[in-house]
Amino acid sequence: MTEQDKRFLTTDFGIPAPDNTNSLTVGYPGPTLLEDFHLVEKLAHFNRERIPERIVHAKGAGAHGYFEVTHDVSQYTKAAFLNTVGKQTPAFVRFSTVGGEKGSADSARDPRGFAIKFYTEEGNYDLVGNNTPVFFLRDAIKFPDFIHTQKRNPQTNAKDPDAFWDFISLTPEALHQVTILFSSRGTPKTYRHMDGFGSHTFKWINAEGKAVWVKYHFKTEAGIENWTDAEATHMAGANPDFATLDLFEHIENGKEAAWTCSVQIMPVEEAAKYRFDPFDVTKVWLHSDYPLIPIGRLVLNRNPENYFAEVEQAAFAPTNIVPGIGFSPDKMLQGRIFAYPDAHRYRVGTNYAHLPINRPQVEINNYRRDGAMRFDGNGGATPNYQPNSFDGPNAAPEFYRGDHQDAFSGNAERLAYELKDDDFAQPGALYRLMSEEEKTHLVNNLVGHMRNVKSKEIVERQLKHFFRADPEYGQRVAAGLGLEVTA
Numbered sequence: 001m002t003e004q005d006k007r008f009l010t011t012d013f014g015i016p017a018p019d020n021t022n023s024l025t026v027g028y029p030g031p032t033l034l035e036d037f038h039l040v041e042k043l044a045h046f047n048r049e050r051i052p053e054r055i056v057h058a059k060g061a062g063a064h065g066y067f068e069v070t071h072d073v074s075q076y077t078k079a080a081f082l083n084t085v086g087k088q089t090p091a092f093v094r095f096s097t098v099g100g101e102k103g104s105a106d107s108a109r110d111p112r113g114f115a116i117k118f119y120t121e122e123g124n125y126d127l128v129g130n131n132t133p134v135f136f137l138r139d140a141i142k143f144p145d146f147i148h149t150q151k152r153n154p155q156t157n158a159k160d161p162d163a164f165w166d167f168i169s170l171t172p173e174a175l176h177q178v179t180i181l182f183s184s185r186g187t188p189k190t191y192r193h194m195d196g197f198g199s200h201t202f203k204w205i206n207a208e209g210k211a212v213w214v215k216y217h218f219k220t221e222a223g224i225e226n227w228t229d230a231e232a233t234h235m236a237g238a239n240p241d242f243a244t245l246d247l248f249e250h251i252e253n254g255k256e257a258a259w260t261c262s263v264q265i266m267p268v269e270e271a272a273k274y275r276f277d278p279f280d281v282t283k284v285w286l287h288s289d290y291p292l293i294p295i296g297r298l299v300l301n302r303n304p305e306n307y308f309a310e311v312e313q314a315a316f317a318p319t320n321i322v323p324g325i326g327f328s329p330d331k332m333l334q335g336r337i338f339a340y341p342d343a344h345r346y347r348v349g350t351n352y353a354h355l356p357i358n359r360p361q362v363e364i365n366n367y368r369r370d371g372a373m374r375f376d377g378n379g380g381a382t383p384n385y386q387p388n389s390f391d392g393p394n395a396a397p398e399f400y401r402g403d404h405q406d407a408f409s410g411n412a413e414r415l416a417y418e419l420k421d422d423d424f425a426q427p428g429a430l431y432r433l434m435s436e437e438e439k440t441h442l443v444n445n446l447v448g449h450m451r452n453v454k455s456k457e458i459v460e461r462q463l464k465h466f467f468r469a470d471p472e473y474g475q476r477v478a479a480g481l482g483l484e485v486t487a
């Protein structure tokens, strides 16, 4: 390196810095001069280093990799990134806990986020799922209330078991996810040792315009590994960033993290006849009804260079679907279609789509211009309106021509899901499926948490839900709390 090539410290405008240790003062020790613009710029920029953390899923870790198609699915979807066996699509994945703040412990009892961004040749496809196939709720209108109960008490600023169990006990549809959350799967050891799910029902559309309903499953090739409750509590103090560092170091050591991807496919005409509403995200489709069909492999093999640029500014939205993929009338999914881009505009800024981590690997062509921090060419001299006579980009209906159309009709009403079965059958079946050891962990984890609830009324209401799922389930939790329960 020559003397000229040596890099020197500058301001944000490239002006060489005279000193990075001593501020400019009048005499010794002297007051500091406002004209020390090096100091002012440094302090002012520092004050603005934080952007709002995600309102949920604030603590997370991410990695780059690819998705490879292993089985022909062209009979079900025309999505270009899935159209050839062996095709690889670049991907970025962010894993997260849900309720804690950006500095909270990785080992917390919580679902884990499993958000995938596929940089396809038809634009970005985001599959923003969890490590659980179901969710606590089935209507987006309940989500902010639910999350308030997972966060901090408005007066004490501490976690509030009464609020948590009050809401849960008044929300019977949560029982399935609660049973998973308090099983050992509520404390996965690392992000590599857990499965991922799209959770919602989505639509796939093939080249003939025919549609099917679809659910995604990602099975970890590393095998499931969980902490016990005691281990998770210990890790929260001993190494709160354990899962974050595990992912980073695994990849840094030249190894891959991988999941096989399968789907369940339901013919559209079977939805109305199914044993429960197939769009209700508190339920799983039975594998005996709709077996797993393998489709591909997700591989993570490259760490981010910079956490803020790539992980913190990453913006995933269930809103982003590509031709060949559609939404379903799942009311949670419908609410999420609004919520995520809205969160991104607030959290990252109007032009967040242009940041390198969010930018698609295809051209962005439209008439949206300006806005805070527009840092590309902003469309240059090309027209910013349509219709125009200057060869601006036109809509591309050919990507959607002949697609299946959903037929909806009815009055505008606020209707609950029609429950063909109840909210207790699947959690009860899950409980009975568990080994004796798993049942004991589940019961002990629940007892350990519910013991902190002050209101007896809340506890008794929740115990009835466990009992309705399976009398033994309810009785064991009640016994652990020194109580009795009946239907």
Ligand code: HEM
Binding pocket: 053, 054, 055, 056, 057, 060, 094, 095, 096, 112, 113, 114, 115, 128, 129, 130, 135, 139, 140, 141, 143, 198, 199, 200, 314, 315, 316, 332, 333, 335, 336, 339, 340, 343, 344, 347
């Ligand atoms: C993050 C809203 C349900 C998975 C978020 C964020 C919001 C949000 C606002 C923060 C986004 C950001 O700042 O970048 C909602 C609403 C829901 C809902 C309103 C219900 C109507 C779900 C469900 C799942 C899920 C059912 C999974 C099946 C995630 C994940 C993230 C996230 C994985 C983190 C994404 C990332 O890593 O950046 N959610 N959510 N959410 N949500 Fe949801």
